Every structure is written in structure tokens, then in C-alpha cells.
Amino acid sequence: MEMGGLPVIDFSNQHLKPGSPDWDSVRSQVRQALEEYGCFEALYEKASSELRKAVLEGLEQLFELPLEAKMKNVSDNPSHAYIAPHPNAPLYESIGIEDPDVAQNVQSLTNSFWPPGNTTFSESVGCVVEQLSEVDRMVRRMILESFGVEKYMDEHMNSTRYLLRAMKYTAPDTSEKKLGSKDHTDKNIVTVLCQGIQGLEIQLKNGEWITAKPHSLTVFIGDSFYAWLNGRLHTPYHRVMMKGNEARYSFGLFSNPKKGYIIKAPQELIDEQHPLLFKPFDFYDFLQFFHSDAARKSQSAFHTFCAI
Numbered sequence: 001m002e003m004g005g006l007p008v009i010d011f012s013n014q015h016l017k018p019g020s021p022d023w024d025s026v027r028s029q030v031r032q033a034l035e036e037y038g039c040f041e042a043l044y045e046k047a048s049s050e051l052r053k054a055v056l057e058g059l060e061q062l063f064e065l066p067l068e069a070k071m072k073n074v075s076d077n078p079s080h081a082y083i084a085p086h087p088n089a090p091l092y093e094s095i096g097i098e099d100p101d102v103a104q105n106v107q108s109l110t111n112s113f114w115p116p117g118n119t120t121f122s123e124s125v126g127c128v129v130e131q132l133s134e135v136d137r138m139v140r141r142m143i144l145e146s147f148g149v150e151k152y153m154d155e156h157m158n159s160t161r162y163l164l165r166a167m168k169y170t171a172p173d174t175s176e177k178k179l180g181s182k183d184h185t186d187k188n189i190v191t192v193l194c195q196g197i198q199g200l201e202i203q204l205k206n207g208e209w210i211t212a213k214p215h216s217l218t219v220f221i222g223d224s225f226y227a228w229l230n231g232r233l234h235t236p237y238h239r240v241m242m243k244g245n246e247a248r249y250s251f252g253l254f255s256n257p258k259k260g261y262i263i264k265a266p267q268e269l270i271d272e273q274h275p276l277l278f279k280p281f282d283f284y285d286f287l288q289f290f291h292s293d294a295a296r297k298s299q300s301a302f303h304t305f306c307a308i
């Protein structure tokens, strides 16, 4: 743990296997950090700084492609596809790769961006997705264990799929901070985010904003996991603030509940002291609601959508 910043938790230990003393010690750090901050900085040497740098450099080239090329990134779900800079978020641009743990998906998107292909990029993306998904699964396993609900482990692990989302934030060329991405909580289960230069800020429970370290991996709890855990962990507001003349690149691996899976807190997590907080819901219905007028008008789209 570090004074003044996010808690730092080391997952690099070779002996970090479920059931080992090292595992139990990391698990209690994870639980404590997620109760208090809803996020933490993860150290994971397997996702080496060279590998992350290679992905961030590839993204720099990718975002330089002409708009027509980037528009090839499509999805049934608009928030999983290419998002161009918009008057409400003029510095922000992003692409999404659904099921990036399936090599074919990364490869075909890479081929459409850089015909006939870009092996360096697709290989480094494949590799980083594998490493970040290990962090995602370790954290989720630790959380279920720490709440004594291991019996749902398979159901929980099988109820999600991954999305890789890569972001570019154009330099504002100002010395004062400009909003790169407005404050929000993540909607999904767990996010493992890798940032290049500094810019990510997280709000503490006391309202204060703190800055994540440049080149760090940050793990967040999203609204869906918060609901499944019946509110036992914190979901933090966070945002990106930009200044100066350097563009910023980042990418995150998001575990998202599958379409058709109903997110509902297990009975073990509901009692007199912890009444059920949210209506059971399908993540895709929530995504749809999120883009409605009612959601835009509400203070928290998630709380409005799931209110009992």
C-alpha cells in the first residue's frame, strides 16, 4: 500500500496459486483495496513494460489511419465499435475488439486496418490480452472466495466475455487541464486498464481526486460486479484529464456479462443487514438504457435502471 496514491498489489509472484499462503495474502489485499477504493494498481511482470509499450506504439499507428479504415471497426453494439471524436468529447477516440482472446478476431480486424496484415500488432495484442485476462480471472476468483461464494465460480467465470477497448486522447495544447473522458463508473464486471502517459484520475470516497501513475495497470470494479455482489465493494468514479501537447494512448480489457445472462446477487449475499439492492438485469438491456434520454437525465444511469 502506498501513501497518497492507489494501493499497489503485486501479482508477479511465481507461487501465486489458489490455496497457497501467497494467494491468501494477495486476496486479502485485493478485498481491502476494492472495498475502500474500488480499484488498485496491479504489478504483473508477465505483461511486461516492453509488451505494453509495443501495444501502445501500435495503437499510435492505428489511430493515424484514415477515418475510412477506422470505420471498418463495427459492432452490433455501438459502444463496442469505432468511436470518432464528438463535440461532447472532442479529444476522445476509440476502437473496440470483441472477444480479443480469440486470435482470429484480432487478426481479421488487424487485416482490415492494415491490409494484408500486421503480425507484430496482432501478436502483441494477443499476448497482452492473455496476460490481462489472467489478472481479471485472479481478481474475480479472489473476490468470490473472499465472500465465501466459490460455488458460483464456474457460472460466474462462464457468464462473461471480453472486450478490448483502445483509446486515443488528442493533446489539447493547453497548460490547464481539459476533460479527456468525463467522470463515470465502468458498467461491466472488472476492467484491467493500461495507460501510457498520465491522465487517469480516480475519485476517493471522500470526494478527492487522485492520479494513477503513468505506465501503470489499474484494476477497476464495474457496476455489474457491484450489483452481483449486492453492493459489497466500491465502484469508483474516474475520468481522464489532459494537458500539454502529447497525445495519450490507453487500452483496457473489460469483462462484460454475456447477452441473456441475468445478473442477480446470490442468496448468500442477501440478508437482513444486506437487503437486495438492485433488480436482476441483463447487461445488454442496461447498455441500451444507457443511451436513452432517461439515462442522460439521471445522475446515475445504473442506479436508475436497476432501482428496486
Ligand SMILES: O=C(O)CCC(=O)C(=O)O
Residues within 6 Å of the ligand: 165, 167, 181, 186, 193, 195, 199, 200, 238, 239, 240, 250, 251, 252
Ligand atoms: O483511458 C483511460 O485511462 C480510462 C478509460 C476508461 O475509463 C474507460 O474506458 O472506461
Ligand SMILES: [Fe+2]
Residues within 6 Å of the ligand: 184, 185, 186, 238
Ligand atoms: Fe472507465
